[in-house]
Amino acid sequence: xxxxxxxxxxxxxxxxxxxxxxxxxxxxxxxxxxxxxxxxxxxxxxxxxxxxxxxxxxxxxxxxxxxxxxxxxxxxxxxxxxxxxxxxxxxxxxxxxxxxxxxxxxxxxxxxxxxxxxxxxxxxxxxxxxxxxxxxxxxxxxxxxxxxxxxxxxxxxxxxxxxxxxxxxxxxxxxxxxxxxxxxxxxxxxxxxxxxxxxxxxxxxxxxxxxxxxxxxxxxxxxxxxxxxxxxxxxxxxxxxxxxxxxxxxxxxxxxxxxxxxxxxxxxxxxxxxxxxxxxxxxxxxxxxxxxxxxxxxxxxxxxxxxxxxxxxxxxxxxxxxxxxxxxxxxxxxxx
Amino acid sequence: xxxxxxxxxxxxxxxxxxxxxxxxxxxxxxxxxxxxxxxxxxxxxxxxxxxxxxxxxxxxxxxxxxxxxxxxxxxxxxxxxxxxxxxxxxxxxxxxxxxxxxxxxxxxxxxxxxxxxxxxxxxxxxxxxxxxxxxxxxxxxxxxxxxxxxxxxxxxxxxxxxxxxxxxxxxxxxxxxxxxxxxxxxxxxxxxxxxxxxxxxxxxxxxxxxxxxxxxxxxxxxxxxxxxxxxxxxxxxxxxxxxxxxxxxxxxxxxxxxxxxxxxxxxxxxxxxxxxxxxxxxxxxxxxxxxxxxxxxxxxxxxxxxxxxxxxxxxxxxxxxxxxxxxxxxxxxxxx
DNA sequence: TTGAAAGCGCTACCAA
DNA sequence: TTGGTAGCGCTTTCAA
Numbered sequence: 001x002x003x004x005x006x007x008x009x010x011x012x013x014x015x016x017x018x019x020x021x022x023x024x025x026x027x028x029x030x031x032x033x034x035x036x037x038x039x040x041x042x043x044x045x046x047x048x049x050x051x052x053x054x055x056x057x058x059x060x061x062x063x064x065x066x067x068x069x070x071x072x073x074x075x076x077x078x079x080x081x082x083x084x085x086x087x088x089x090x091x092x093x094x095x096x097x098x099x100x101x102x103x104x105x106x107x108x109x110x111x112x113x114x115x116x117x118x119x120x121x122x123x124x125x126x127x128x129x130x131x132x133x134x135x136x137x138x139x140x141x142x143x144x145x146x147x148x149x150x151x152x153x154x155x156x157x158x159x160x161x162x163x164x165x166x167x168x169x170x171x172x173x174x175x176x177x178x179x180x181x182x183x184x185x186x187x188x189x190x191x192x193x194x195x196x197x198x199x200x201x202x203x204x205x206x207x208x209x210x211x212x213x214x215x216x217x218x219x220x221x222x223x224x225x226x227x228x229x230x231x232x233x234x235x236x237x238x239x240x241x242x243x244x245x246x247x248x249x250x251x252x253x254x255x256x257x258x259x260x261x262x263x264x265x266x267x268x269x270x271x272x273x274x275x276x277x278x279x280x281x282x283x284x285x286x287x288x289x290x291x292x293x294x295x296x297x298x299x300x301x302x303x304x305x306x307x308x309x310x311x312x313x314x315x316x317x318x319x320x321x322x323x324x325x326x327x328x329x330x331x332x333x334x335x336x
Numbered sequence: 337x338x339x340x341x342x343x344x345x346x347x348x349x350x351x352x353x354x355x356x357x358x359x360x361x362x363x364x365x366x367x368x369x370x371x372x373x374x375x376x377x378x379x380x381x382x383x384x385x386x387x388x389x390x391x392x393x394x395x396x397x398x399x400x401x402x403x404x405x406x407x408x409x410x411x412x413x414x415x416x417x418x419x420x421x422x423x424x425x426x427x428x429x430x431x432x433x434x435x436x437x438x439x440x441x442x443x444x445x446x447x448x449x450x451x452x453x454x455x456x457x458x459x460x461x462x463x464x465x466x467x468x469x470x471x472x473x474x475x476x477x478x479x480x481x482x483x484x485x486x487x488x489x490x491x492x493x494x495x496x497x498x499x500x501x502x503x504x505x506x507x508x509x510x511x512x513x514x515x516x517x518x519x520x521x522x523x524x525x526x527x528x529x530x531x532x533x534x535x536x537x538x539x540x541x542x543x544x545x546x547x548x549x550x551x552x553x554x555x556x557x558x559x560x561x562x563x564x565x566x567x568x569x570x571x572x573x574x575x576x577x578x579x580x581x582x583x584x585x586x587x588x589x590x591x592x593x594x595x596x597x598x599x600x601x602x603x604x605x606x607x608x609x610x611x612x613x614x615x616x617x618x619x620x621x622x623x624x625x626x627x628x629x630x631x632x633x634x635x636x637x638x639x640x641x642x643x644x645x646x647x648x649x650x651x652x653x654x655x656x657x658x659x660x661x662x663x664x665x666x667x668x669x670x671x672x
Numbered sequence: 673t674t675g676a677a678a679g680c681g682c683t684a685c686c687a688a
Numbered sequence: 689t690t691g692g693t694a695g696c697g698c699t700t701t702c703a704a
Contacts (some may be wrong), residue, residue: 686693688690
């Protein structure tokens with residue numbers, strides 16, 4: 001078995017309490033005693049049992065992250081930033097993948113609750129707020145990326161309607177007149193980016209047409225294939241769109257393939273813009289214009305918020321932190 | 337505070353032990369009692385405190401994963417597969433990023449040890465085996481991707497020398513004669529892929545030349561930039577290489593940029609192959625030939641191995657599980 | 673079938 | 689400055 005405080009106490013003829021104090025840098029311990037303890041701790045390579053400590057203090061120094069897909073670069077980036085930020089404060093990160101399945105998400109959240117995490121960060125895959133009231137009562141939790149309107153919760157994300165506006169306006173600015181949209185699901189990001197798209201068309205005197213909007217259910221997990229398929233449908237619209245705003249970058253990458261397979265040019269025949277600004281957008285067959293979502297900042301802010309909430313004496317009212325999306329222009333919309 | 341077993345016991349006039357038995361499906365509880373308990377558990381949305389349970393049973397149902405970089409698609413894929421596989425058995429995954437820093441890795445491992453994880457999966461960033469003996473004694477742990485020769489540990493990864501051989505042989509087969517290598521660091525993957533490269537040159541009657549091998553220290557974290565820079569150096573060699581094997585795909589992507597910036601064609605002037613077979617290799621400016629590392633299988637196998645070791649009565653001797661790397665040919669080496 | 677007692681490894685509190 | 693006692697929420701053991 002692993003060494004315990006009791007073992008060290010016995011070795012040195014001290015009490016467990018004294019050992020505990022030394023390890024927590026409690027002031028009232030004699031200098032000589034402290035040194036003896038620390039020496040023995042080092043010799044035995046002793047590690048205090050955090051489980052036992054947590055049981056007493058009620059703090060687990062554990063933060064949970066629940067995302068739809070760990071592999072999606074956006075969430076991977078959030079995870080990395082979050083992990084780095086909390087690690088330096090002695091916290092560890094438990095990750096959990098909901099696979100875009102609300103039921104699985106619910107089970108994972110319950111499982112994590114049983115672990116008595118100090119906080120949870122969730123990019124929820126659900127569209128309604130049912131069942132979230134349990135969380136709300138006790139836990140420190142923060143929603144990221146996807147908002148759940150109606151739920152009084154902390155939220156960090158970009159202004160998704162603005163993202164839709166900026167992307168669509170950019171396409172208009174470079175001369176597109178028949179602008180299509182491969183949209184996201186019925187969650188806040190999908191709906192708001194679509195709203196931004198539609199409103200911008202109208203505000204700029206362009207017609208909104210249903211047949212220029214493609215909705216697919218698996219846009220988050222099967223993005224490449226779904227993007228290619230959606231684009232193939234759009235290519236058969238008459239007249240053919242001359243610009244496409246895609247809900248996310250992987251969809252756009254799939255769309256690139258379909259456009260090129262059809263022998264058309266990007267951006268001359270069809271201009272294309274995505275959302276997410278993934279690392280490798282620059283290296284694609286056609287470097288992809290995109291809207292930056294500040295994934296790293298979201299992770300970092302989530303960490304700061306969560307840590308401050310944990311330390312807080314009383315829970316402040318939930319707030320939303322909305323970051324501004326940013327246009328990144330690359331070849332896929334760069335017309336001469 | 338959260339509900340406890342004691343609360344339920346008091347409510348129903350039962351003892352804590354009975355509640356505990358019901359929750360663990362212990363057989364000797366009366367049917368009626370069981371139902372009453374379950375009903376109350378549901379009403380209160382009770383979650384047993386895993387911390388407390390772990391303290392008694394010595395099992396935390398927690399698995400740790402320590403990787404150099406969570407953002408690297410290879411490790412993200414491993415993380416996802418691992419997480420999915422253990423989640424279904426009631427385990428959770430704690431992730432930790434070592435940022436390619438051996439000291440940070442050591443601190444993270446210690447931190448995780450204090451949490452009494454049931455097992456740890458490590459893609460170690462160190463080149464020697466110092467300090468690993470502590471781990472060895474008590475913990476269930478599995479190395480992935482990067483082997484530490486000399487350490488009697490479970491290991492799962494591909495045959496990296498074979499990866500180097502296959503990539504180099506492929507370049508030879510398509511007609512390259514001056515084959516360069518942008519190599520990895522001094523860990524098992526870097527060394528072995530390089531060995532495979534060198535041996536294959538010699539075995540095929542080609543000269544091995546030091547100036548065709550570029551070593552950079554930040555190939556794992558700054559891959560794109562490092563790859564571009566290394567390629568620029570190679571372009572100035574005389575005679576210029578006509579084929580390049582890159583330690584990983586991101587390096588190769590950086591290399592693509594330098595080659596095209598120099599006005600050269602891929603693969604006609606210079607053929608290029610990477611390693612990793614990342615998801616988006618297909619969608620790059622020049623679709624990239626690569627060596628598949630079976631990241632998902634590695635994560636899955638790691639999960640299986642770790643779970644079996646946790647359950648095992650006595651610890652079996654450590655084993656290595658070596659997967660066969662696979663050539664994936666794309667445009668970057670497809671010559672007519 | 674049920675439950676009382678002991679204890680997992682630690683910290684909080686208060687007395688010496 | 690040091691340590692005894694109690695207890696965190698649970699499981700294990702064994703007696704009723």
